[in-house]
Amino acid sequence: MEMHLPTLIITTITLNVLLAGVMFIIYQVRRSQKSFLTWALACAVFAVAVMLTSMRAIVDDQPWLTVFMADLCIIFAPLLALHGLRQYQVQGPVSLKLVALVMSYSALPLVYLYTSPLHAQTLTAVITAAIYLFAAAYMLTIKQAPALSRNVLFLLFLLHGALMLGMAGMLFQNLGAKQLITVEPILKLILITHLLLTTGTVTLFPVFAFAMSERRLLEIVNFDELTQLYNRRAFFERGSMLLAKNRVLRRPFCVLMLDLDHFKEINDRFGHAAGDACLREVARIIHESVRDNDVAARIGGEEFALALSDVDRNQAELLSYRLCQRIAQQVFEHNDEKIELTVSIGGIFSISSRRELSDLLNAADSALYEAKAGGRNQFKFA
Numbered sequence: 001m002e003m004h005l006p007t008l009i010i011t012t013i014t015l016n017v018l019l020a021g022v023m024f025i026i027y028q029v030r031r032s033q034k035s036f037l038t039w040a041l042a043c044a045v046f047a048v049a050v051m052l053t054s055m056r057a058i059v060d061d062q063p064w065l066t067v068f069m070a071d072l073c074i075i076f077a078p079l080l081a082l083h084g085l086r087q088y089q090v091q092g093p094v095s096l097k098l099v100a101l102v103m104s105y106s107a108l109p110l111v112y113l114y115t116s117p118l119h120a121q122t123l124t125a126v127i128t129a130a131i132y133l134f135a136a137a138y139m140l141t142i143k144q145a146p147a148l149s150r151n152v153l154f155l156l157f158l159l160h161g162a163l164m165l166g167m168a169g170m171l172f173q174n175l176g177a178k179q180l181i182t183v184e185p186i187l188k189l190i191l192i193t194h195l196l197l198t199t200g201t202v203t204l205f206p207v208f209a210f211a212m213s214e215r216r217l218l219e220i221v222n223f224d225e226l227t228q229l230y231n232r233r234a235f236f237e238r239g240s241m242l243l244a245k246n247r248v249l250r251r252p253f254c255v256l257m258l259d260l261d262h263f264k265e266i267n268d269r270f271g272h273a274a275g276d277a278c279l280r281e282v283a284r285i286i287h288e289s290v291r292d293n294d295v296a297a298r299i300g301g302e303e304f305a306l307a308l309s310d311v312d313r314n315q316a317e318l319l320s321y322r323l324c325q326r327i328a329q330q331v332f333e334h335n336d337e338k339i340e341l342t343v344s345i346g347g348i349f350s351i352s353s354r355r356e357l358s359d360l361l362n363a364a365d366s367a368l369y370e371a372k373a374g375g376r377n378q379f380k381f382a
C-alpha cells in the first residue's frame with residue numbers, strides 16, 4: 001500500500017495550525033481558561049516539530065535544527081497538552097515545574113545525541129511514550145470528568161504511549177545503522193498513526209473541557225453546596241417528574257418535610273461552623289435512609305424535603321419514625337464538643353391525586369407545624 005507521507009505531513013501541519021487558531025479564539029472568548037492558550041501553543045509546537053522533522057530529508061547539515069530542536073518540540077508538545085489538562089482540572093495556576101524538569105532532562109542527553117539522529121529519535125520516542133503513559137494515568141484521576149470523554153482520552157493516550165514504545169523498540173534494534181530507516185513500512189505506519197493520534201487527541205480537548213464545564217454547571221444548578229443533596233429548584237423539578245410518573249402508574253406517593261428543632265440555639269451556642277457540620281451530618285443520615293429513586297433535598301436553611309415514590313402510609317410513617325430516632329440518637333461532634341439535635345417531620349400521603357407538588361409540600365409544612373406545636377422530635381401526617 002502506497003502511503004502518501006508528504007501529503008499527510010502537510011495536512012497535519014495545516015490541521016495543527018488551524019487547531020491552534022481555534023484554541024486561541026476560544027481562549028479569547030474565555031480568558032479565565034488558560035488551558036486553551038496552552039493547548040493552542042501545544043498545537044503550534046507540534047506543527048513546528050513536524051515541519052522541522054520533515055526538513056531532515058532536504059537539509060542534512062543542520063542537525064541542531066532538524067534533530068535537536070525538532071526532537072525538543074516533539075517532547076514539548078505533549079507536555080504542553082498535559083499541562084493544559086492539569087490547568088483545566090485545577091482551574092487555577094499550575095506550576096511549570098514538571099514541564100521544565102522533563103524539558104531540561106531531555107535537552108541534556110539530546111545535546112550529545114543530536115549528531116546521531118537515530119539515537120536522538122530513540123530517546124525522544126522513549127520520553128514521549130513516558131509522557132503519554134503518564135497522561136493516560138492522569139486521565140484516570142480526573143474523577144469529576146464525564147466517563148465517556150475521559151475514557152476515550154485515556155485510551156488515546158494509552159495507545160499513543162504503547163505506539164511510541166513500539167517505535168522506540170524498532171529504532172533501538174536499528175541503532176547500528178547509519179541512516180534513519182523511515183522508509184520501513186511499519187515505521188512509516190507508526191509515524192502516520194502518531195500524527196493522526198496527536199491531532200485527534202487535541203481535537204477532543206475542547207469537547208472534554210466543555211463536557212466537564214457542563215457537568216460542573218449542572219452540579220451548581222441542582223445541588224446544595226453544603227450538603228450535596230438536591231437544592232430547592234431540583235427538588236421541584238425531579239419531585240414533579242416522580243409525582244407524574246407515580247400518578248400514571250397509580251402508585252402511592254409521599255412528601256416529607258423535615259425541620260431541625262431549635263437550630264438557632266445550636267448556632268448561637270456552638271457557632272455557625274458547628275451548625276453547618278450538623279446540617280451535613282443530618283443530610284448524610286437522610287441520604288442513607290432513602291432509596292436511589294427518591295428525591296432528597298435541602299430546600300431552605302435547616303429544612304429538608306423528601307419525595308418518596310411507591311411507599312404506602314405505613315412505610316412513610318416508619319421512615320419518619322426512624323429518621324426522628326436516628327437523628328435524636330446521633331451525637332454530633334464539632335471541635336470536641338458534643339451536640340444533640342432533634343428533628344420534626346410533617347408528611348402527606350397521596351395516591352392518584354391531581355395535587356401539584358407545591359400543594360403537597362404546603363400540606364406537609366402544615367403537618368410539620370403541628371409536629372412542632374406538639375413538642376418537636378416527632379412526626380405528624382396531614
Ligand SMILES: Nc1nc2c(ncn2[C@@H]2O[C@H](COP(=O)(O)OP(=O)(O)OP(=O)(O)O)[C@@H](O)[C@H]2O)c(=O)[nH]1
Nearest residue numbers: 259260261262263264265267272273275276301302
Ligand atoms: N449553620 C447554619 N445555620 C443556618 C443555615 N441556614 C439557616 N441557618 C440557621 O437556622 C436557624 C433557624 O432558626 P429558626 O427558623 O428560628 O428555627 P429554630 O431555631 O430551628 O426553631 P424551630 O424550627 O421552631 O424548632 C437560624 O438561626 C438560621 O441562621 C446554614 O446554612 N448554616
